[in-house]
Every structure is written in C-alpha cells, then in structure tokens.
Amino acid sequence: MDINNYLYLSAILFTIGAVGVVVRRNAIVVFMCIELMLNAGNLALVTFSRINGTLDGQVVAFFTMVVAACEVVVGLAIIVTIYRSRRSASIDDASLLKR
Amino acid sequence: MATNSGLVYLIALPLFGAISLLLLGRRADKWGHLLATALSAGSFAVGLFQLSEMLGRETEARPVTQKLFTWISVGSFNVDASLLLDQLSICFVLLITGVGTLIHIYSISYMSHDPDRRRFFAYLNLFIASMLLLVLGDSYLNLYVGWEGVGLASYLLIGFWNKKPAYATASKKAFVMNRIGDMGLSFAIMIAFASLGTVSFSGVKEKAEFASEATMTAIGIMLLIAAVGKSAQFPLQAWLGDAMAGPTPVSALIHAATMVTAGVYLIVRSNFVFDAAPNAQLLVVIVGAITLLFGAIIGTAKDDIKKALAASTMSQIGYMVLGAGLGPAGYAYAIMHLITHGFFKAGMFLGAGSVMHGMNDEVNMRKYGGLRKFMPITFVTFGLGYLAIIGVPPFAGYFSKDKIIETALNAGGAKGIILGSITLLGAAITAFYMTRLMILTFTSPKRWDDNQHPHESPALMWIPMSLLAIGSVASGYLLYRGEALKHWLEPLFEKHGEHTELLPPIVVSGLALLMVAIGVSIAVIKYQLSDIDAVAPENVSIFTRAARRDLLQDDANEALFMRPGQALTSALVKVDERVVDGTVRGIGQMAVGSGTALRKSQTGFVRSYAMLILIGAAALIAAIWVVTQ
Structure with a gap:
C-alpha cells in the first residue's frame, strides 16, 4: 500500500477536527475535535518517521500523547467546573473575555 | 617668579569675617561690625607690608605668586588656584582695602540704626574678599x-x-x-x-x-x-x-x-x-x-x-x-x-x-x-x-x-x-x-x-x-x-x-x-x-526731558530687548502647547483610538479565535509554500 495514503488520512482527520472546533458549540465535542487534530498530527509524524527511516517522529509522537493526556485532565476539569457553575457546556456562553 | 606665602591672607581675612558673621547670626550683632572693620584693616596692613617688600626688590623680581591648590588638571591642561601680586595688582589691593576700610569705619556710624548692620558688614567683607580675588587671580578663570x-x-x-x-x-x-x-x-x-x-x-x-x-x-x-x-x-x-x-x-x-x-x-x-x-x-x-x-x-x-x-x-x-x-x-x-x-x-x-x-x-x-x-x-x-x-x-x-x-x-x-x-x-x-x-x-x-x-x-x-x-x-x-x-x-x-x-x-x-x-x-x-x-x-526742552529719563536708556532696552523677549517667550509657550504637547497628546490619542478600533475584533468567542488561528496558520503555510516554490 502506498504510504502516502497515511498522510491523506492524517490530513482528512485534521480537517474534520478543525472544522469541528470551528463549527460545534458543545465544549465536549470541541474538545474531542482537538484530540482528533492532535492524533492526526501524530499519524503524520509516525508516517514521516517511516518515510525517512528514523525514529525521531515516533519519539515526538510519544511526547504529544503525554502532553495530550495532561491536556485532557486539565481541559475536562475546566469544562466540568464551567458546567457546574453555569449549567451549560456551550462554549459560546463562556464568552467573558471580551469584557 | 618668586613665591610668597603671605598673599592668601589678603583674601582670607575678609573672607573669614564674611563667613563667621553670616554663620554666627544674631550672636555677632554686638561686635560684628568691629570684627569686619578690623579684618578689612588687617588686609590693608598685609597689603602695605607686601608693598614695602615689593619696593625693596629689583624691578624684574617684583611680581610674586602663591599657589593655593591645583584646581583643574585634565591631560595637558592645568589651572591652579594661584594668586599673582604684581605692580598692577598692588595698586588695586591698596585701593580696595584702604578705601574699603575707611568705608567700613564710616558705615559703623551710618548704619548704626539699622537692625541688620551685622549682615551689612558681612556682605561688605564678602565684597572685599571677592574683589581682592578678582585682582589677585593669575588666570582668567581665577x-x-x-x-x-x-x-x-x-x-x-x-x-x-x-x-x-x-x-x-x-x-x-x-x-x-x-x-x-x-x-x-x-x-x-x-x-x-x-x-x-x-x-x-x-x-x-x-x-x-x-x-x-x-x-x-x-x-x-x-x-x-x-x-x-x-x-x-x-x-x-x-x-x-x-x-x-x-x-x-x-x-x-x-x-x-x-x-x-x-x-x-x-x-x-x-x-x-x-x-x-x-x-x-x-x-x-x-x-x-x-x-x-x-x-x-x-x-x-x-x-x-x-x-x-x-x-x-x-x-x-x-x-x-x-x-x-x-x-x-x-x-x-x-x-x-x-x-x-x-x-x-x-x-x-x-x-x-x-x-x-x-x-x-x-x-x-x-x-x-x-x-x-x-x-x-x-x-x-x-x-x-x-x-x-x-x-x-x-x-x-x-x-x-x-x-x-x-x-x-x-x-x-x-x-x-x-x-x-x-x-x-x-x-x-x-x-x-x-x-x-x-x-x-x-x-x-x-x-x-x-x-x-x-x-x-x-x-x-x-x-x-x-x-x-x-x-x-x-x-x-x-x-x-x-x-x-x-x-x-x-x-x-x-x-x-x-x-x-x-x-x-x-x-x-x-x-x-x-x-x-x-x-x-x-x-x-x-x-x-x-x-x-x-x-x-516741567516746561523744559525735549533734550532735558530725555536726559532726565537717562537718555531713554531704559526705554531703549525695553523696546529692543524686553518686548521682543516677552514676545519670543510667549511664542515659545504657544509652540510648546501646540507643537510639543500636541505631538505627545496625539501619540496618546492614536494609541487609544487604535486600541478602541482593535477591541471590536475581540468577541470573546473561542470559536472565532480558533478560526483566526486556523486562517493564520493556513496563510503562513501558503506563504512558505509560495516562497520555497
């Protein structure tokens, strides 16, 4: 199989994630879309690693997973806290920064 | 040129009088005028002594100097605070201290009803000291x-x-x-x-x-x-x-x-x-x-x-x-x-x-x-x-x-x-x-x-x-x-x-x-x-009137210097208010105005920020692609 297909898949996944972030309002869904973009990036890294025959890309992919795990912990905690105080998980309701 | 360590006393005596009378204040009111007069007379005596010494020397050896201290020393440029007593200075020294002492004596009586007589004598002594420094300095700076x-x-x-x-x-x-x-x-x-x-x-x-x-x-x-x-x-x-x-x-x-x-x-x-x-x-x-x-x-x-x-x-x-x-x-x-x-x-x-x-x-x-x-x-x-x-x-x-x-x-x-x-x-x-x-x-x-x-x-x-x-x-x-x-x-x-x-x-x-x-x-x-x-x-010629007005010296100064000077300062004030202050205020207002305009783009909606980041990233990649192509 052509190895470039992995790159196409990665691009498609990233695009789905990006569109999801921009168009969806539910914080959980937006959050999942971000994870999708991160994993699309991971897939591209691993693919390039394979193409170049080095391990650098795979190592970076591990780092990304670690960071993503941390981010999930912090991000979910924020979303839960916001939901508790505002009874809503819509990110458009939490537009307090403009003031 | 010969040196003479006695010259400094000419200045030091009246200077001491001025400083001590000014510092002692009212405590010296009773005897301040006597001290000042005595010090001025002392300076005169030093001057007479210097004259008698000068008369005893040959013409070429008459001028004497005294270096007090090195004042300025920068590279090859040196100015000493030093005194020079020559045939010209001694004339002045004797005139200043001699007439000065007589006027001190006169002032004791003339100023006797003035409550500030001590201050007056302090200033007189200050004057004598400064004038002596003026005629004794050996350089233009002194x-x-x-x-x-x-x-x-x-x-x-x-x-x-x-x-x-x-x-x-x-x-x-x-x-x-x-x-x-x-x-x-x-x-x-x-x-x-x-x-x-x-x-x-x-x-x-x-x-x-x-x-x-x-x-x-x-x-x-x-x-x-x-x-x-x-x-x-x-x-x-x-x-x-x-x-x-x-x-x-x-x-x-x-x-x-x-x-x-x-x-x-x-x-x-x-x-x-x-x-x-x-x-x-x-x-x-x-x-x-x-x-x-x-x-x-x-x-x-x-x-x-x-x-x-x-x-x-x-x-x-x-x-x-x-x-x-x-x-x-x-x-x-x-x-x-x-x-x-x-x-x-x-x-x-x-x-x-x-x-x-x-x-x-x-x-x-x-x-x-x-x-x-x-x-x-x-x-x-x-x-x-x-x-x-x-x-x-x-x-x-x-x-x-x-x-x-x-x-x-x-x-x-x-x-x-x-x-x-x-x-x-x-x-x-x-x-x-x-x-x-x-x-x-x-x-x-x-x-x-x-x-x-x-x-x-x-x-x-x-x-x-x-x-x-x-x-x-x-x-x-x-x-x-x-x-x-x-x-x-x-x-x-x-x-x-x-x-x-x-x-x-x-x-x-x-x-x-x-x-x-x-x-x-x-x-x-x-x-x-x-x-x-x-x-x-009152009915005098125009010349007499001009002479009474000091030949219009003050009017001339006023017309030539004071009025134009005032006009210049008021013009400068206007320039300061309009140009300098205007520039400073303009810069401030520009920052405030551009801030107000830019604030409208800050909606607070996370999704629009994400959108902007996305567009920015896409534009960046496009730019890199165009440049490297």
Missing part, C-alpha cells in the same frame, strides 16, 4: 571667580533694603545686566582655551604673538563686553543709576571706587590681547568716548544727588576705558585716573551720605540748599573732591584727567582730534554738573522745610571723609610726580614708540582749564545767580 563674587556682593548690597520692592527690582536689574557681561567673560575664557589652550595671563600673553589677529579680536571683544557690563559702560550702563538704591557706603565702595572699575582692570590686565587686536582696541575707545558723554549728559539733568554722582561715575569710567583703549600710551593714565577717582568719588559719595544723614534721607537736591553753614566739614571734604573731579590744579583729577585728554589728543590724525574734542567737551560738562550739584546742595539759598534740622555727621563719618579728601588732594600729584605710576607699571606693558605730539602739554592743560572754566561759569550763572525751583520745572 579672575572669573572673583568677578562673580563681586557681582553677588553687589546684588546683595543693592537690595540690602529689599523690603522696598523698587530696591529689590534695582538689585535684580543690576544682577541681570551684569550677567550679560559675565557671559562675555566666559566666552573670552572659552575662546582662549579652545584656540590658545591656556587661560592664565602669562600663558595668553606668551601665545598672543603667535595667534591669529581674528582670535585676538574675538577674545578682545568678549573681554570688552565683560568690562562694559561690570563697569556700566554703553550699552550696558542702565543698571548703575538704579544701583543707588543700596546704602550710600555701598554706592561709595562698590559703585564708585572699586567694583565698577573692574572692567578697566580687565582691559589693562589684558593689554597684550588688545595690543594684538587693533579693531577691538578701537571698539574700547569708542565705548569709552560714548559713555563719557552719555554719563555726563545724564549727570546734568539729575536732581537725585546719588544718581547725579552715579552718572558722573559712569562718565569718569568712560574716561578710564577710553584711556585704556589708547594702548600702551594710555594704560598707566587709565589706572592713575582710576585711583584718583577712587579717592574723590568715594569721598563725595560719603559726603552725599553725610548730607542725607543730616536731611532725613532726602536725596532731592532741589530740597537742599545752604547746607554749607550747617555741615562745614562735609562741605569742605565734598568741595575738595569737587575740585579734584573737575580737574582744578593741583588736585588729583587735574593730573589724571589731563593726561588722558593729552593722550587722546596725541593718538594721531583724525582719531586724535575727535577723541581729544570729546574728552575736552566731557571735561566742560563734568565741570557744569558738578558745580550745579555743589550749588544746589551747599551754596544756594535754603529750600528745605522747617521740620528739617540739618546737622554735621559724627566723627566716625567725617574722619573717613577727611582722609579721602586728603587723597583727593594729594594722590594725583604723588602718582604724577616724575611719572611715578607710569614707571611703576611700565614692566607690564609693551613699550610704545615715540608718539606724535599734536599740542604741547601746557597748551592741553590750558585748553582743559578753559573748558572747566566755561562749564563752571555756565553753572554759576544758571544756578547761583538765579532762583532755583524746589520742584523740577
């Missing part, structure tokens, strides 16, 4: 310190009774006008430093012959501006009349005998500069000639006895400046006139003070008259000074002024004839206004009210007056006899070639005496033989 010191003392003393706003204004006026002259002196020092690399008298003298004439002319003109400011010469003369606001002893010491003659000292001390710059020298002569007539004309119209004497001082210093501008032929006579003038003018000012003392501080001569009977000693001492200033032989002014007239006439060509005529005319006007002053004050019928009780002043006042009167009688002949002062000062100046003799000295003397006789007779006819109004007549 001279400059003394120069500023006497300016400060003059300011403090003119405004001594500063509770009267007019007096405070007078002191400020003197201070500001003196600053213009001081600026000239500082420029002269800077030019000397920049182009000659030295500021000491000996250094400048050494380099004067190698320097270009343009440099020397620039230094000379700047020195002349300095002299013009300090000596109240045209066009910076307007402050001297108002300076009479100070107590009369101050007018006698500072504004007649010593400080105002510092400009003459500066020119004579810088003889090597002016000898190398004929144009600057010509300017000196012109300034002197204008001022001597200017002051004399003002003197004819003044009814205030002190202002009349001040105008006369201005005119007499004009004679000295003119003499000093005539080059090596005139330097010694300028100094001679300076010394004799120091005696007779100080004596007359003290006499004026004595008259005011007896007349409840009345200064208007039209309210005097007939005081000869009531103040015989003042009349005699004043009269001797009067005979000296108008130049009646054998009184002091005859020898010194005659010599200046003679040197002016012998300057050669048209210059000699013009200068000679001006000096002769000045002599006639001097005789006129001084005779007028004498008649109005002493010999005309009395014009004062019955509640005035004129009386002779106490001994502490008339003794200094008498001593100065003796000086007015004898100093001229003593300095003139065998050209004593001229030979004494000769080593300092360039030798001058044989001068042409336009008229023999005896004819010049005759002419001068004729002019004096004309001046005196006009005054006698106009005032002694006719009635004098107790109030100045």
Whole structure:
C-alpha cells in the first residue's frame, strides 16, 4: 500500500477536527475535535518517521500523547467546573473575555 | 617668579569675617561690625607690608605668586588656584582695602540704626574678599571667580533694603545686566582655551604673538563686553543709576571706587590681547568716548544727588576705558585716573551720605540748599573732591584727567582730534554738573522745610571723609610726580614708540582749564545767580526731558530687548502647547483610538479565535509554500 495514503488520512482527520472546533458549540465535542487534530498530527509524524527511516517522529509522537493526556485532565476539569457553575457546556456562553 | 606665602591672607581675612558673621547670626550683632572693620584693616596692613617688600626688590623680581591648590588638571591642561601680586595688582589691593576700610569705619556710624548692620558688614567683607580675588587671580578663570563674587556682593548690597520692592527690582536689574557681561567673560575664557589652550595671563600673553589677529579680536571683544557690563559702560550702563538704591557706603565702595572699575582692570590686565587686536582696541575707545558723554549728559539733568554722582561715575569710567583703549600710551593714565577717582568719588559719595544723614534721607537736591553753614566739614571734604573731579590744579583729577585728554589728543590724525574734542567737551560738562550739584546742595539759598534740622555727621563719618579728601588732594600729584605710576607699571606693558605730539602739554592743560572754566561759569550763572525751583520745572526742552529719563536708556532696552523677549517667550509657550504637547497628546490619542478600533475584533468567542488561528496558520503555510516554490 502506498504510504502516502497515511498522510491523506492524517490530513482528512485534521480537517474534520478543525472544522469541528470551528463549527460545534458543545465544549465536549470541541474538545474531542482537538484530540482528533492532535492524533492526526501524530499519524503524520509516525508516517514521516517511516518515510525517512528514523525514529525521531515516533519519539515526538510519544511526547504529544503525554502532553495530550495532561491536556485532557486539565481541559475536562475546566469544562466540568464551567458546567457546574453555569449549567451549560456551550462554549459560546463562556464568552467573558471580551469584557 | 618668586613665591610668597603671605598673599592668601589678603583674601582670607575678609573672607573669614564674611563667613563667621553670616554663620554666627544674631550672636555677632554686638561686635560684628568691629570684627569686619578690623579684618578689612588687617588686609590693608598685609597689603602695605607686601608693598614695602615689593619696593625693596629689583624691578624684574617684583611680581610674586602663591599657589593655593591645583584646581583643574585634565591631560595637558592645568589651572591652579594661584594668586599673582604684581605692580598692577598692588595698586588695586591698596585701593580696595584702604578705601574699603575707611568705608567700613564710616558705615559703623551710618548704619548704626539699622537692625541688620551685622549682615551689612558681612556682605561688605564678602565684597572685599571677592574683589581682592578678582585682582589677585593669575588666570582668567581665577579672575572669573572673583568677578562673580563681586557681582553677588553687589546684588546683595543693592537690595540690602529689599523690603522696598523698587530696591529689590534695582538689585535684580543690576544682577541681570551684569550677567550679560559675565557671559562675555566666559566666552573670552572659552575662546582662549579652545584656540590658545591656556587661560592664565602669562600663558595668553606668551601665545598672543603667535595667534591669529581674528582670535585676538574675538577674545578682545568678549573681554570688552565683560568690562562694559561690570563697569556700566554703553550699552550696558542702565543698571548703575538704579544701583543707588543700596546704602550710600555701598554706592561709595562698590559703585564708585572699586567694583565698577573692574572692567578697566580687565582691559589693562589684558593689554597684550588688545595690543594684538587693533579693531577691538578701537571698539574700547569708542565705548569709552560714548559713555563719557552719555554719563555726563545724564549727570546734568539729575536732581537725585546719588544718581547725579552715579552718572558722573559712569562718565569718569568712560574716561578710564577710553584711556585704556589708547594702548600702551594710555594704560598707566587709565589706572592713575582710576585711583584718583577712587579717592574723590568715594569721598563725595560719603559726603552725599553725610548730607542725607543730616536731611532725613532726602536725596532731592532741589530740597537742599545752604547746607554749607550747617555741615562745614562735609562741605569742605565734598568741595575738595569737587575740585579734584573737575580737574582744578593741583588736585588729583587735574593730573589724571589731563593726561588722558593729552593722550587722546596725541593718538594721531583724525582719531586724535575727535577723541581729544570729546574728552575736552566731557571735561566742560563734568565741570557744569558738578558745580550745579555743589550749588544746589551747599551754596544756594535754603529750600528745605522747617521740620528739617540739618546737622554735621559724627566723627566716625567725617574722619573717613577727611582722609579721602586728603587723597583727593594729594594722590594725583604723588602718582604724577616724575611719572611715578607710569614707571611703576611700565614692566607690564609693551613699550610704545615715540608718539606724535599734536599740542604741547601746557597748551592741553590750558585748553582743559578753559573748558572747566566755561562749564563752571555756565553753572554759576544758571544756578547761583538765579532762583532755583524746589520742584523740577516741567516746561523744559525735549533734550532735558530725555536726559532726565537717562537718555531713554531704559526705554531703549525695553523696546529692543524686553518686548521682543516677552514676545519670543510667549511664542515659545504657544509652540510648546501646540507643537510639543500636541505631538505627545496625539501619540496618546492614536494609541487609544487604535486600541478602541482593535477591541471590536475581540468577541470573546473561542470559536472565532480558533478560526483566526486556523486562517493564520493556513496563510503562513501558503506563504512558505509560495516562497520555497
């Protein structure tokens, strides 16, 4: 199989994630879309690693997973806290920064 | 040059007096005046001792120096704070401390009713110390310190009774006008430093012959501006009349005998500069000639006895400046006139003070008259000074002024004839206004009210007056006899070639005496033989009116400098408000405005930020792609 297909898949996944972030309002869904973009990036890294025959890309992919795990912990905690105080998980309701 | 460790005491004694009297405050009220007088007399004694030592040495070994400390040492440029006592300085030292001590003694009595007498004496001592530093400094920089010191003392003393706003204004006026002259002196020092690399008298003298004439002319003109400011010469003369606001002893010491003659000292001390710059020298002569007539004309119209004497001082210093501008032929006579003038003018000012003392501080001569009977000693001492200033032989002014007239006439060509005529005319006007002053004050019928009780002043006042009167009688002949002062000062100046003799000295003397006789007779006819109004007549010619207004000197200053200056400052204020402040405020408003505009893009919606990030990233990638393609 052509190895470039992995790159196409990665691009498609990233695009789905990006569109999801921009168009969806539910914080959980937006959050999942971000994870999708991160994993699309991971897939591209691993693919390039394979193409170049080095391990650098795979190592970076591990780092990304670690960071993503941390981010999930912090991000979910924020979303839960916001939901508790505002009874809503819509990110458009939490537009307090403009003031 | 030999060193002498005693010179510092000349300055240190009065300086100690000034500092201690100012620091001790009211505690020294009881004895402060005695200490100040004793210290001034001590300084005089040191001066006499130095003179006797100097007389004992050979001509070449007469100048002595004393290095106090290294003041400035930068690379190859060195200025020491050191003193130089030579044949010229010693004349000044003795004049300053001698006349100064007499005036201290006079002031003890004159100021006895003033609650601030101690402060007055502290300032007097400060003046003596500064003036001594001025004449003893061995470089222009050291001279400059003394120069500023006497300016400060003059300011403090003119405004001594500063509770009267007019007096405070007078002191400020003197201070500001003196600053213009001081600026000239500082420029002269800077030019000397920049182009000659030295500021000491000996250094400048050494380099004067190698320097270009343009440099020397620039230094000379700047020195002349300095002299013009300090000596109240045209066009910076307007402050001297108002300076009479100070107590009369101050007018006698500072504004007649010593400080105002510092400009003459500066020119004579810088003889090597002016000898190398004929144009600057010509300017000196012109300034002197204008001022001597200017002051004399003002003197004819003044009814205030002190202002009349001040105008006369201005005119007499004009004679000295003119003499000093005539080059090596005139330097010694300028100094001679300076010394004799120091005696007779100080004596007359003290006499004026004595008259005011007896007349409840009345200064208007039209309210005097007939005081000869009531103040015989003042009349005699004043009269001797009067005979000296108008130049009646054998009184002091005859020898010194005659010599200046003679040197002016012998300057050669048209210059000699013009200068000679001006000096002769000045002599006639001097005789006129001084005779007028004498008649109005002493010999005309009395014009004062019955509640005035004129009386002779106490001994502490008339003794200094008498001593100065003796000086007015004898100093001229003593300095003139065998050209004593001229030979004494000769080593300092360039030798001058044989001068042409336009008229023999005896004819010049005759002419001068004729002019004096004309001046005196006009005054006698106009005032002694006719009635004098107790109030100045109003319907007078335009010339008299101009002379009463000091020949419009203040109006000219106001129109030429004050009004344009005010217009300039108000224009600058507008520029500051509109341009400078406008720019600063504009920058602030621009930041606020752009912030307000940009704030609209900040919606607070996370999704729009994400969108912008996405677009930005896409644009960046597109740009990289385009560039690398």
